[in-house]
Amino acid sequence: MTKQIVFAITLLITLGVFFYTVNRLIQFFRFTKPAFPVKDFGKRFNTMMRVAFGQTKIFRRPVLGFFHALVFWGFCIILIGSIEIVIDGLAGTERVLHFLGPVYNFIVACGDIFAILVAVSIIIFLARRLFFHIKRFEGIEMKKKSHIDANISLSLILLLMISLLTMNSGYAGYQTSSAAEIYGVYPVGSILAGLFSGLSAGNFKLMYEISWWTHILLIFFFANYLPYSKHFHVFMSVPNVFLSRLEPLGKLTNMDNITREVKLMLNPETAYAAAPADVPVERFGIRDAEDATWKNYFDSLACTECGRCTAVCPANITGKKLSPRKIVMDLRARMKEKGPLMIKNGKEYNDNKSLLRDYISEEELWACTTCNACAQECPININHPSVIVDMRRYLVMEEASAPGELKSMFNNIENNGAPWQYSSADRLNWAKEIGFEVPVMSELSAKGIKPEFLYWVGCAGAFDDRYKKVVRAFARILNRLGISYAVLGTEETCTGDPARRAGNEMLYQMQALQVIETLKSYDVKKIITTCPHCFNIFSNEYPDLGGAYEVVNYLQFLNGKIEEGSLEIPRESLNGAMVTYHDPCYLGRANEIYSDPRSVVRSLTTNFVEMKRNRSFALCCGAGGAQMFKEAEKGDREVFIERTEDALETGAGIIATACPFCMTMLTDGLKYKNKEEEIKNLDIAELVVQAMEKRPLQGIGGERIEKTLN
Numbered sequence: 001m002t003k004q005i006v007f008a009i010t011l012l013i014t015l016g017v018f019f020y021t022v023n024r025l026i027q028f029f030r031f032t033k034p035a036f037p038v039k040d041f042g043k044r045f046n047t048m049m050r051v052a053f054g055q056t057k058i059f060r061r062p063v064l065g066f067f068h069a070l071v072f073w074g075f076c077i078i079l080i081g082s083i084e085i086v087i088d089g090l091a092g093t094e095r096v097l098h099f100l101g102p103v104y105n106f107i108v109a110c111g112d113i114f115a116i117l118v119a120v121s122i123i124i125f126l127a128r129r130l131f132f133h134i135k136r137f138e139g140i141e142m143k144k145k146s147h148i149d150a151n152i153s154l155s156l157i158l159l160l161m162i163s164l165l166t167m168n169s170g171y172a173g174y175q176t177s178s179a180a181e182i183y184g185v186y187p188v189g190s191i192l193a194g195l196f197s198g199l200s201a202g203n204f205k206l207m208y209e210i211s212w213w214t215h216i217l218l219i220f221f222f223a224n225y226l227p228y229s230k231h232f233h234v235f236m237s238v239p240n241v242f243l244s245r246l247e248p249l250g251k252l253t254n255m256d257n258i259t260r261e262v263k264l265m266l267n268p269e270t271a272y273a274a275a276p277a278d279v280p281v282e283r284f285g286i287r288d289a290e291d292a293t294w295k296n297y298f299d300s301l302a303c304t305e306c307g308r309c310t311a312v313c314p315a316n317i318t319g320k321k322l323s324p325r326k327i328v329m330d331l332r333a334r335m336k337e338k339g340p341l342m343i344k345n346g347k348e349y350n351d352n353k354s355l356l357r358d359y360i361s362e363e364e365l366w367a368c369t370t371c372n373a374c375a376q377e378c379p380i381n382i383n384h385p386s387v388i389v390d391m392r393r394y395l396v397m398e399e400a401s402a403p404g405e406l407k408s409m410f411n412n413i414e415n416n417g418a419p420w421q422y423s424s425a426d427r428l429n430w431a432k433e434i435g436f437e438v439p440v441m442s443e444l445s446a447k448g449i450k451p452e453f454l455y456w457v458g459c460a461g462a463f464d465d466r467y468k469k470v471v472r473a474f475a476r477i478l479n480r481l482g483i484s485y486a487v488l489g490t491e492e493t494c495t496g497d498p499a500r501r502a503g504n505e506m507l508y509q510m511q512a513l514q515v516i517e518t519l520k521s522y523d524v525k526k527i528i529t530t531c532p533h534c535f536n537i538f539s540n541e542y543p544d545l546g547g548a549y550e551v552v553n554y555l556q557f558l559n560g561k562i563e564e565g566s567l568e569i570p571r572e573s574l575n576g577a578m579v580t581y582h583d584p585c586y587l588g589r590a591n592e593i594y595s596d597p598r599s600v601v602r603s604l605t606t607n608f609v610e611m612k613r614n615r616s617f618a619l620c621c622g623a624g625g626a627q628m629f630k631e632a633e634k635g636d637r638e639v640f641i642e643r644t645e646d647a648l649e650t651g652a653g654i655i656a657t658a659c660p661f662c663m664t665m666l667t668d669g670l671k672y673k674n675k676e677e678e679i680k681n682l683d684i685a686e687l688v689v690q691a692m693e694k695r696p697l698q699g700i701g702g703e704r705i706e707k708t709l710n
């Protein structure tokens, strides 16, 4: 009875302290903004089973992933044993769940085996942290405290496993030596008990009692240490995965308050009306912790500080200040600092500090390429780019602060409908001297013809001299296949994508609503794009503004035509040239289009080689997130050089690309490396068109292709 009373008091203290701490953290949620509605429970459950319990993200790095998964699964199993200990402690029973029979035996045996596996894994993790220099664990955000915390948490887990094994061996030894029935199966505990065969039953009993108390007290202590530690993810990671964003990574959240404003501005009746006085002024984007959504804050509490995000960030890899882990940790730290002050003084309290600038600099924010490598890698589905873009939104829309080149890009879009200073009257120049009439929507419409597809050419297709060749190549394929399509020509304008990625949501929505109106006037249902950024914005973001279309990327289209046999291209039309393929972030990670481009290239050559970082692991070219229109932030090197080196390492003679920005960056990379004569950077449409027109490539040089495509 004394044992029960002591146990109950200890448990009460533990729960009291735990709920007090967690309640403080939970209280801060009331200062956050709404995020998405939590629905689609089936999908969420699926994601949780796959990502959290199946550890799929962790297994992206299989060896260490294996050890981490062992720890996670071990914890899940051992948790059941811990529940039994609590019941036993309160009720004064012994192995109370043994009535479950074989199920009990199975769970206990698994827990016993996992205890040793977890202990070994933890020793490996501790050794890595203490004796090896692992870059992922370093960074300006990783203060000494973070390292000490990680080591304390790992040591506590190790002690938990040791106490569990000692408890099991004490129990197995005592029951055996006193000829009592053993509840459960203890493969490891029994072996360990065998090592102490000289001990008396009484000593085994003492060993069991001491380790039982040690184990449960460690659990109680650990539970209360966790909320102050990076290992709080033990509690938070599974719910965080359940609450994941379910949308494609390429999609940015629509700002409905901006939509309201833009619609008022575009409506002649309300354009000049004063805003109603009773409507509170809303903040655009994130300046401080309370501007973040509840999901951003939840993410920050769940972050394990593992650094997987930072390790794959192209900006960080190339020595720029940005570290996605730091963004998440800074949000948490700022809320921890400001939360109690807001509780005391109200939400409006101003301590003359903010997340922006006091924690996160503008330089960090402008270094992001929105490549989504961080979000792809994060084992608990944290989405960093959404916070970064929201902070850019604040800078651009509330402070009119952005790098000068981006301001010029905004002006160009506003005035010319393109990120560069070109006249929209020249939008169809690419189609001159192509050898056939490129159908234009307005002309077809005047004749009462409604084409099946709108081919969205995009600003790079219309104005970039190199990319015009790609657009011409694709138009030739459409023409050869007799596809019913048309382009908008001079009626086309920028989709608003670069403005949106750079934080200018207002400009983006003005462009988008204008495009949607144009498409509505032609009753457009299906769109083909060559540019992945246009593809992403039409597929994922226009629907939020009422523009829902069937959107096809040209590589999906080409692969479909090859597979159905309507596009015949001779195999080996590249004369055995070795080809590698660079995954554009906005096709790959953003929209998971990995196999179509590869299938098309493989239908042209048997000599296809992957770069070391490919598919969802692919490194960005460095141009996304509006980087294309500005100088790169300060760093050790350029992202495009790093990516060009990946391509050169393969020994391929042709780098196949599928995005106008990737093409520019890799071509620059080849020039920087003095390889532009030797190695060609060609779009897949260009490779297909020369094969389709049966103009075999001579050597591996692309000159002939380029000539014929001009």
Ligand code: SF4
Pocket: 309, 312, 313, 314, 315, 316, 322, 323, 324, 367, 368, 369, 370, 371, 372, 373, 374, 375, 384, 385
């Ligand atoms: S989106 Fe890309 S560049 Fe931006 S933080 Fe994530 S990994 Fe880094």
Ligand code: SF4
Pocket: 302, 303, 304, 305, 306, 307, 308, 309, 310, 324, 325, 328, 377, 378, 379, 380, 381, 382
């Ligand atoms: S955000 Fe995700 S990947 Fe980055 S440190 Fe936190 S848990 Fe790890």
